Each structure stands twice: as C-alpha cells, then as structure tokens.
Amino acid sequence: DVQMTQSPSSLSASVGDRVTISCRASQDISGYLNWYQQTPGKAPKLLIYATSNLHNGVPSRFSGSVSETTYTLTISTLQLEDLGTYYCQQSDTTPWTFGHGTKVEI
Amino acid sequence: EVQLVESGGGLVQPGGSLRVSCETSGFRFSSYWMHWVRLVPGKGLEWVSRVDFDGTSATYADSVKGRFIISRDNAKNTLFLQMKSLRVEDTAVYYCARAIGGISPLDSWGQGTLVTVSS
Numbered sequence: 631d632v633q634m635t636q637s638p639s640s641l642s643a644s645v646g647d648r649v650t651i652s653c654r655a656s657q658d659i660s661g662y663l664n665w666y667q668q669t670p671g672k673a674p675k676l677l678i679y680a681t682s683n684l685h686n687g688v689p690s691r692f693s694g695s696v697s698e699t700t701y702t703l704t705i706s707t708l709q710l711e712d713l714g715t716y717y718c719q720q721s722d723t724t725p726w727t728f729g730h731g732t733k734v735e736i
Numbered sequence: 737e738v739q740l741v742e743s744g745g746g747l748v749q750p751g752g753s754l755r756v757s758c759e760t761s762g763f764r765f766s767s768y769w770m771h772w773v774r775l776v777p778g779k780g781l782e783w784v785s786r787v788d789f790d791g792t793s794a795t796y797a798d799s800v801k802g803r804f805i806i807s808r809d810n811a812k813n814t815l816f817l818q819m820k821s822l823r824v825e826d827t828a829v830y831y832c833a834r835a836i837g838g839i840s841p842l843d844s845w846g847q848g849t850l851v852t853v854s855s
Contacts, residue, residue, distance in 0.1 A: 631798075662839050664841040664842075666781075666842075668775075668781075672847075673831055673845040673846060673847050673848060674773075674781065674831070674833075674842075674845055675845070676841050676842060676843050676844075679840070679841040679843075680841070685841075685843065715780075717780065717781050719781070719783075719841075719842075721835075721839045721840065721841060722839060724786070724795045725783055725795070725796075725797045725798065726771075726783040726786075727783065728780060728781040728782065728783065729780075730779075730780050731780040731781070
C-alpha cells in the first residue's frame with residue numbers, strides 16, 4: 631500500500647498567516663494527490679485535486695504544488711473559517727490512502 | 737443540488753452485522769464511481785471501499801476485505817455497504833462519496849452515519 635506521510639500533525643497560526651502542509655508518498659503516485667478539509671462535525675470537502683487543481687468554489691488562497699515526492703498545500707492568507715483538519719489522499723493506486731491529517735487551529 | 741444522505745448506522749455488538757445506505761439525488765448516479773470512507777475516532781480518514789459505475793467491479797481496504805460488501809442500485813440511486821463480523825475497531829462515522837472516474841477525487845460527500853461496535 632502507498633503510505634502517505636503528512637506533516638505537521640497540528641499547527642497554530644493567526645489570521646493572515648501563510649500556512650503550508652506537506653505530504654510525502656512512499657512511492658510515485660503520478661501526481662494523483664488530492665487535499666480535503668474537514669471542519670468539526672461536517673463532511674470532508676475537496677479543495678485541490680491532481681496536485682494543483684482548485685476544486686469548484688474553493689477560494690484562491692488555497693493552492694497545491696509538488697517538489698520531487700513532496701506535495702504541499704498552501705493557504706496564502708489564513709482566515710477564521712479555515713480552521714479544521716486537512717488530509718492529503720492519493721488516488722493513483724488502490725487501496726486509496728489518506729495522510730493522518732493536520733489540525734489547523736487559529 | 738447534489739445530495740448524498742447516509743442512513744442505517746447504530747449500535748451493534750462485536751460479531752454482528754449492519755447495512756448502511758446512501759441515497760443520492762441531483763446527479764446522474766450511474767455515471768459515477770461510489771466510495772465509502774470512514775472517520776475513525778482519534779485517528780482520521782480511512783478509505784473503505786469503492787464500486788464502479790454498474791457495480792461489476794468492487795475494491796476493498798485490507799481491513800474490511802471478506803467482511804464488507806459494497807453494492808449499488810442504479811434504479812434507486814442508492815449505494816449500500818453490508819458489514820458483517822463487525823469489530824470494535826470498525827467504530828466510525830461512515831461517509832459515502834462520489835468520483836467521476838477511477839482515479840478521480842471524491843468531489844461530493846454525504847454527512848455520514850455513525851456505526852458503533854460495542855458490547
């Protein structure tokens with residue numbers, strides 16, 4: 631199975647900060663890396679798909695990139711509504727696997 | 737409006753069985769692969785299973801293989817997950833989600849149904 635190593639496990643930041651979350655795959659996943667946000671008590675929401683594509687309706691302050699085997703989610707200017715847990719997920723190979731999540735506190 | 741609504745969760749004893757359902761509306765159900773993903777308390781999201789457009793191909797996580805069966809009724813726009821030989825570690829909120837293709841992301845999710853396995 632593809633292991634997804636996500637870091638950090640949690641972070642605390644202020645409104646307006648730039649936030650980055652990383653995810654490293656244990657093998658090549660051909661860019662099929664997606665990012666989801668889950669706020670408390672709600673269903674996960676798709677933010678970014680296939681490394682860097684913004685899902686419909688997602689604010690442009692969210693972006694995705696890759697450098698070698700490390701995928702990164704960036705929130706350029708953190709807003710209050712961005713609190714929650716963020717997960718990376720690979721869809722290249724079954725079984726699909728998620729990172730362990732990054733809890734973002736404001 | 738795209739809607740996915742899970743139901744059927746509840747409390748079940750270890751070794752028991754349960755079937756959860758996901759009723760959908762607002763999109764062409766038969767055009768989408770459908771998935772089950774669970775949120776395990778204190779751990780995070782875990783992918784459980786997926787089924788292709790017409791239900792002929794299903795894939796499972798190793799942790800549920802041989803115990804869970806995913807199926808769909810395209811006439812009723814509904815997805816199912818039959819769970820048997822339930823274990824305490826199957827306790828989770830179970831979400832259904834859709835994907836347009838085999839490697840596509842999960843672009844819409846239901847609100848989830850809680851399954852608690854406990855004696």
